[in-house]
Amino acid sequence: xxxxxxxxxxxxxxxxxxxxxxxxxxxxxxxxxxxxxxxxxxxxxxxxxxxxxxxxxxxxxxxxxxxxxxxxxxxxxxxxxxxxxxxxxxxxxxxxxxxxxxxxxxxxxxxxxxxxxxxxxxxxxxxxxxxxxxxxxxxxxxxxxxxxxxxxxxxxxxxxxxxxxxxxxxxxxxxxxxxxxxxx
Amino acid sequence: xxxxxxxxxxxxxxxxxxxxxxxxxxxxxxxxxxxxxxxxxxxxxxxxxxxxxxxxxxxxxxxxxxxxxxxxxxxxxxxxxxxxxxxxxxxxxxxxxxxxxxxxxxxxxxxx
Numbered sequence: 001x002x003x004x005x006x007x008x009x010x011x012x013x014x015x016x017x018x019x020x021x022x023x024x025x026x027x028x029x030x031x032x033x034x035x036x037x038x039x040x041x042x043x044x045x046x047x048x049x050x051x052x053x054x055x056x057x058x059x060x061x062x063x064x065x066x067x068x069x070x071x072x073x074x075x076x077x078x079x080x081x082x083x084x085x086x087x088x089x090x091x092x093x094x095x096x097x098x099x100x101x102x103x104x105x106x107x108x109x110x111x112x113x114x115x116x117x118x119x120x121x122x123x124x125x126x127x128x129x130x131x132x133x134x135x136x137x138x139x140x141x142x143x144x145x146x147x148x149x150x151x152x153x154x155x156x157x158x159x160x161x162x163x164x165x166x167x168x169x170x171x172x173x174x175x176x177x178x179x180x181x182x183x184x
Numbered sequence: 185x186x187x188x189x190x191x192x193x194x195x196x197x198x199x200x201x202x203x204x205x206x207x208x209x210x211x212x213x214x215x216x217x218x219x220x221x222x223x224x225x226x227x228x229x230x231x232x233x234x235x236x237x238x239x240x241x242x243x244x245x246x247x248x249x250x251x252x253x254x255x256x257x258x259x260x261x262x263x264x265x266x267x268x269x270x271x272x273x274x275x276x277x278x279x280x281x282x283x284x285x286x287x288x289x290x291x292x293x294x295x296x
Contacts, residue, residue, distance in 0.1 A: 054263050056256075064260035067253045088263040092270075122277055129274045145270045156267045164271075 034086075034134055034142035034159040036112045040105060041091040041155060047100050048093035056088040058160075084161030092154040098126075101153045109146060109155055116144065126150045140164070 045051040065082035068075050093101070106128065113132050120131040127149050134142030140163070145156040 052262070052266060054259055054266075056259055056263055060256045061260055063253055063256040067257045082260065088260070088267070090263045090266050092266055120274055120278060122274075122281055129277050131271070131274055143267075145267065145274060147270055147273055154266070154270050154273075156263075156270050158267065 034157075036089070036109060036144065036155075036157045038089055038091050038109065038155055038157065040108055041093070041101075041153070044091075044093045044095075044101055044105070044153065047095060049096045050092075050094040052090055052092040054088065054090040058086045061085050061088065081163065084163070085158060086160035087158070089155075089157040092156075093152065095151045098150040100151075101148075105153070106146065106148050109144070113144060116142065 042053055045053055061082055065079050068079045068082070095101075116132040116134045118130055118132050120129065122129045129147045130145075132142075132144040132146075133140050139161050141159070141161060143156070143158040143162050143164075145154070147154040
Protein backbone atom coordinates (compact mmCIF):
# COMPACT_ATOMS: atom_id res chain seq x y z
CA UNK A 1 0.00 0.00 0.00
CA UNK A 2 2.85 2.31 0.97
CA UNK A 3 4.63 1.44 -2.25
CA UNK A 4 1.51 2.27 -4.22
CA UNK A 5 1.21 5.66 -2.49
CA UNK A 6 4.89 6.39 -3.15
CA UNK A 7 4.45 5.42 -6.79
CA UNK A 8 1.32 7.54 -7.09
CA UNK A 9 3.17 10.53 -5.61
CA UNK A 10 6.10 9.99 -7.91
CA UNK A 11 3.75 9.71 -10.90
CA UNK A 12 1.93 12.90 -9.82
CA UNK A 13 5.27 14.73 -9.62
CA UNK A 14 6.29 13.36 -12.99
CA UNK A 15 3.01 14.36 -14.61
CA UNK A 16 3.18 17.75 -12.90
CA UNK A 17 6.65 18.26 -14.35
CA UNK A 18 5.46 17.25 -17.80
CA UNK A 19 2.49 19.59 -17.55
CA UNK A 20 4.76 22.46 -16.51
CA UNK A 21 7.11 21.77 -19.44
CA UNK A 22 4.18 21.62 -21.85
CA UNK A 23 2.77 24.89 -20.49
CA UNK A 24 6.15 26.60 -20.88
CA UNK A 25 6.52 25.35 -24.44
CA UNK A 26 3.01 26.50 -25.38
CA UNK A 27 3.30 29.90 -23.71
CA UNK A 28 6.82 30.66 -24.98
CA UNK A 29 6.73 33.17 -27.84
CA UNK A 30 7.48 31.38 -31.09
CA UNK A 31 10.62 33.24 -32.10
CA UNK A 32 11.18 30.79 -34.94
CA UNK A 33 7.86 31.75 -36.51
CA UNK A 34 8.76 35.45 -36.45
CA UNK A 35 12.21 34.91 -37.93
CA UNK A 36 12.01 34.77 -41.71
CA UNK A 37 14.14 32.54 -43.88
CA UNK A 38 16.12 35.00 -45.95
CA UNK A 39 19.14 32.89 -46.87
CA UNK A 40 18.08 32.86 -50.53
CA UNK A 41 18.96 36.57 -50.71
CA UNK A 42 22.58 36.14 -49.62
CA UNK A 43 23.64 35.10 -53.14
CA UNK A 44 22.88 38.69 -54.27
CA UNK A 45 25.92 39.95 -52.35
CA UNK A 46 28.19 38.64 -55.10
CA UNK A 47 26.52 40.91 -57.66
CA UNK A 48 25.92 43.92 -55.44
CA UNK A 49 28.01 47.08 -55.39
CA UNK A 50 27.13 47.53 -51.72
CA UNK A 51 25.79 44.87 -49.43
CA UNK A 52 24.97 44.35 -45.79
CA UNK A 53 24.17 40.82 -44.69
CA UNK A 54 23.71 40.66 -40.93
CA UNK A 55 22.06 37.94 -38.89
CA UNK A 56 22.22 38.66 -35.19
CA UNK A 57 21.09 35.94 -32.78
CA UNK A 58 19.72 36.82 -29.32
CA UNK A 59 23.01 36.00 -27.59
CA UNK A 60 24.84 38.58 -29.68
CA UNK A 61 22.17 41.22 -29.09
CA UNK A 62 22.30 40.64 -25.36
CA UNK A 63 26.11 40.80 -25.49
CA UNK A 64 25.80 44.18 -27.19
CA UNK A 65 23.17 45.25 -24.65
CA UNK A 66 25.68 44.42 -21.91
CA UNK A 67 28.17 46.81 -23.50
CA UNK A 68 25.77 49.74 -23.33
CA UNK A 69 26.89 52.16 -20.63
CA UNK A 70 24.86 52.27 -17.44
CA UNK A 71 23.57 55.41 -15.82
CA UNK A 72 22.76 57.55 -18.87
CA UNK A 73 18.95 57.55 -19.36
CA UNK A 74 19.26 57.51 -23.19
CA UNK A 75 21.68 54.60 -23.04
CA UNK A 76 19.27 52.90 -20.65
CA UNK A 77 16.57 53.31 -23.32
CA UNK A 78 18.86 51.60 -25.85
CA UNK A 79 19.40 48.78 -23.39
CA UNK A 80 15.67 48.57 -22.78
CA UNK A 81 15.02 48.33 -26.53
CA UNK A 82 17.67 45.67 -27.01
CA UNK A 83 16.43 43.65 -24.03
CA UNK A 84 13.22 42.78 -25.90
CA UNK A 85 14.91 41.72 -29.13
CA UNK A 86 15.47 38.08 -30.02
CA UNK A 87 16.96 38.46 -33.44
CA UNK A 88 17.77 40.94 -36.17
CA UNK A 89 18.35 40.08 -39.81
CA UNK A 90 19.32 42.71 -42.34
CA UNK A 91 19.83 41.95 -46.01
CA UNK A 92 20.51 45.07 -48.00
CA UNK A 93 21.92 45.15 -51.51
CA UNK A 94 22.57 47.95 -54.00
CA UNK A 95 23.28 47.14 -57.62
CA UNK A 96 24.76 49.01 -60.56
CA UNK A 97 22.11 47.69 -62.96
CA UNK A 98 18.46 46.67 -62.98
CA UNK A 99 17.12 43.15 -62.77
CA UNK A 100 19.72 41.51 -60.54
CA UNK A 101 17.14 40.16 -58.13
CA UNK A 102 13.92 38.58 -59.29
CA UNK A 103 10.29 38.97 -58.25
CA UNK A 104 10.54 35.40 -56.93
CA UNK A 105 13.19 36.59 -54.47
CA UNK A 106 10.74 39.15 -53.08
CA UNK A 107 7.76 36.81 -53.23
CA UNK A 108 9.71 34.25 -51.19
CA UNK A 109 9.78 36.87 -48.41
CA UNK A 110 6.10 37.80 -48.73
CA UNK A 111 5.05 34.14 -48.72
CA UNK A 112 6.30 33.81 -45.15
CA UNK A 113 4.17 36.68 -43.89
CA UNK A 114 0.77 35.07 -43.54
CA UNK A 115 -0.73 36.24 -40.27
CA UNK A 116 1.31 39.44 -40.29
CA UNK A 117 -0.37 42.83 -40.59
CA UNK A 118 0.78 44.85 -43.59
CA UNK A 119 0.71 48.38 -42.24
CA UNK A 120 2.37 50.04 -45.22
CA UNK A 121 2.09 48.78 -48.78
CA UNK A 122 3.23 51.00 -51.60
CA UNK A 123 3.64 49.75 -55.13
CA UNK A 124 4.80 51.63 -58.18
CA UNK A 125 6.23 50.40 -61.44
CA UNK A 126 9.29 48.35 -60.58
CA UNK A 127 9.15 49.44 -56.97
CA UNK A 128 7.50 48.10 -53.83
CA UNK A 129 7.86 49.07 -50.21
CA UNK A 130 6.04 47.53 -47.29
CA UNK A 131 6.09 47.27 -43.52
CA UNK A 132 4.66 44.23 -41.78
CA UNK A 133 4.03 43.75 -38.08
CA UNK A 134 3.25 40.65 -36.09
CA UNK A 135 1.08 41.31 -33.07
CA UNK A 136 0.93 38.85 -30.20
CA UNK A 137 -0.87 39.47 -26.92
CA UNK A 138 -1.14 43.18 -27.67
CA UNK A 139 2.57 43.53 -28.35
CA UNK A 140 4.53 43.86 -31.54
CA UNK A 141 6.64 40.71 -31.65
CA UNK A 142 7.91 40.93 -35.20
CA UNK A 143 8.76 43.57 -37.78
CA UNK A 144 9.57 43.16 -41.44
CA UNK A 145 10.47 46.02 -43.75
CA UNK A 146 10.87 45.39 -47.48
CA UNK A 147 12.17 47.98 -49.90
CA UNK A 148 12.42 46.66 -53.44
CA UNK A 149 13.63 49.13 -56.06
CA UNK A 150 15.12 48.41 -59.46
CA UNK A 151 18.67 48.74 -58.11
CA UNK A 152 18.14 48.16 -54.42
CA UNK A 153 16.69 45.43 -52.28
CA UNK A 154 16.51 45.73 -48.51
CA UNK A 155 14.78 43.33 -46.17
CA UNK A 156 14.87 43.88 -42.43
CA UNK A 157 13.43 41.35 -40.00
CA UNK A 158 13.37 42.08 -36.29
CA UNK A 159 12.17 39.40 -33.89
CA UNK A 160 11.06 40.19 -30.37
CA UNK A 161 9.16 42.87 -28.53
CA UNK A 162 9.61 46.04 -30.59
CA UNK A 163 8.44 49.45 -29.58
CA UNK A 164 8.71 51.59 -32.71
CA UNK A 165 8.18 54.73 -30.66
CA UNK A 166 11.18 53.72 -28.52
CA UNK A 167 13.23 53.18 -31.66
CA UNK A 168 12.23 56.65 -32.80
CA UNK A 169 13.06 58.10 -29.39
CA UNK A 170 16.61 56.81 -29.73
CA UNK A 171 17.42 59.23 -32.55
CA UNK A 172 21.07 60.14 -32.45
CA UNK A 173 21.83 57.29 -30.04
CA UNK A 174 23.60 54.10 -30.95
CA UNK A 175 23.88 55.15 -34.59
CA UNK A 176 20.13 55.53 -35.03
CA UNK A 177 19.13 58.50 -37.19
CA UNK A 178 16.17 60.81 -36.59
CA UNK A 179 13.01 58.76 -37.06
CA UNK A 180 9.85 60.86 -36.91
CA UNK A 181 7.47 58.16 -35.71
CA UNK A 182 4.33 59.55 -34.11
CA UNK A 183 3.66 58.52 -30.53
CA UNK A 184 1.12 55.67 -30.29
CA UNK B 185 88.33 6.80 42.64
CA UNK B 186 91.13 8.74 41.01
CA UNK B 187 92.05 5.64 39.07
CA UNK B 188 88.50 5.28 37.82
CA UNK B 189 88.36 8.93 36.73
CA UNK B 190 91.67 8.70 34.94
CA UNK B 191 90.48 5.60 33.14
CA UNK B 192 87.21 7.24 32.14
CA UNK B 193 88.80 10.45 30.90
CA UNK B 194 91.73 8.88 29.10
CA UNK B 195 92.38 9.84 25.55
CA UNK B 196 90.90 7.35 23.14
CA UNK B 197 91.89 7.36 19.50
CA UNK B 198 88.96 7.28 17.06
CA UNK B 199 88.44 4.16 15.07
CA UNK B 200 89.96 3.94 11.64
CA UNK B 201 88.12 5.94 8.95
CA UNK B 202 86.19 8.01 11.50
CA UNK B 203 87.11 11.36 9.92
CA UNK B 204 86.29 10.09 6.44
CA UNK B 205 82.92 8.81 7.61
CA UNK B 206 82.20 12.11 9.35
CA UNK B 207 83.22 14.16 6.31
CA UNK B 208 81.14 11.89 4.05
CA UNK B 209 78.13 12.27 6.33
CA UNK B 210 78.55 16.07 6.40
CA UNK B 211 78.85 16.15 2.62
CA UNK B 212 75.70 13.97 2.30
CA UNK B 213 73.76 16.26 4.60
CA UNK B 214 74.95 19.25 2.58
CA UNK B 215 73.85 17.57 -0.67
CA UNK B 216 70.44 16.77 0.84
CA UNK B 217 70.02 20.40 1.92
CA UNK B 218 71.06 21.62 -1.54
CA UNK B 219 68.64 19.17 -3.13
CA UNK B 220 65.81 20.38 -0.89
CA UNK B 221 66.68 24.00 -1.77
CA UNK B 222 66.64 23.14 -5.49
CA UNK B 223 63.29 21.39 -5.02
CA UNK B 224 61.81 24.40 -3.27
CA UNK B 225 63.18 26.76 -5.93
CA UNK B 226 61.69 24.52 -8.62
CA UNK B 227 58.29 24.55 -6.89
CA UNK B 228 58.41 28.36 -6.55
CA UNK B 229 59.47 28.72 -10.21
CA UNK B 230 56.67 26.40 -11.35
CA UNK B 231 54.13 28.30 -9.23
CA UNK B 232 55.32 31.60 -10.70
CA UNK B 233 55.20 30.19 -14.23
CA UNK B 234 51.69 28.86 -13.61
CA UNK B 235 50.59 32.24 -12.21
CA UNK B 236 52.03 34.06 -15.23
CA UNK B 237 50.37 31.56 -17.58
CA UNK B 238 46.99 31.94 -15.82
CA UNK B 239 47.28 35.75 -15.81
CA UNK B 240 48.27 35.80 -19.49
CA UNK B 241 45.46 33.41 -20.40
CA UNK B 242 42.92 35.43 -18.42
CA UNK B 243 44.14 38.63 -20.08
CA UNK B 244 43.89 37.04 -23.52
CA UNK B 245 40.40 35.74 -22.80
CA UNK B 246 39.33 39.16 -21.47
CA UNK B 247 40.74 40.89 -24.57
CA UNK B 248 39.06 38.34 -26.84
CA UNK B 249 35.75 38.75 -25.00
CA UNK B 250 36.02 42.55 -25.16
CA UNK B 251 36.69 42.33 -28.90
CA UNK B 252 33.64 40.06 -29.26
CA UNK B 253 31.47 42.47 -27.26
CA UNK B 254 32.68 45.43 -29.33
CA UNK B 255 32.03 43.56 -32.58
CA UNK B 256 28.53 42.61 -31.35
CA UNK B 257 27.86 46.23 -30.37
CA UNK B 258 28.96 47.46 -33.81
CA UNK B 259 26.86 44.84 -35.61
CA UNK B 260 23.74 45.67 -33.57
CA UNK B 261 24.35 49.39 -34.06
CA UNK B 262 24.70 48.86 -37.82
CA UNK B 263 21.55 46.71 -37.97
CA UNK B 264 19.49 49.28 -36.02
CA UNK B 265 20.86 52.12 -38.15
CA UNK B 266 19.90 50.35 -41.39
CA UNK B 267 16.47 49.51 -39.93
CA UNK B 268 15.88 53.16 -39.06
CA UNK B 269 17.17 54.37 -42.42
CA UNK B 270 14.93 51.87 -44.22
CA UNK B 271 11.90 52.95 -42.17
CA UNK B 272 12.76 56.57 -42.99
CA UNK B 273 12.96 55.69 -46.67
CA UNK B 274 9.55 54.02 -46.52
CA UNK B 275 8.12 56.99 -44.68
CA UNK B 276 9.45 59.49 -47.21
CA UNK B 277 8.02 57.40 -50.07
CA UNK B 278 4.63 57.27 -48.33
CA UNK B 279 4.70 61.04 -47.77
CA UNK B 280 5.69 61.65 -51.40
CA UNK B 281 2.83 59.41 -52.57
CA UNK B 282 0.35 61.17 -50.24
CA UNK B 283 1.53 64.54 -51.52
CA UNK B 284 1.14 63.41 -55.14
CA UNK B 285 -2.33 61.99 -54.47
CA UNK B 286 -3.26 65.29 -52.78
CA UNK B 287 -2.00 67.24 -55.80
CA UNK B 288 -4.03 65.02 -58.14
CA UNK B 289 -7.18 65.60 -56.09
CA UNK B 290 -6.46 69.33 -56.06
CA UNK B 291 -5.99 69.37 -59.84
CA UNK B 292 -9.17 67.39 -60.35
CA UNK B 293 -11.03 69.83 -58.06
CA UNK B 294 -9.69 72.81 -60.00
CA UNK B 295 -10.58 71.11 -63.28
CA UNK B 296 -14.17 70.82 -62.20
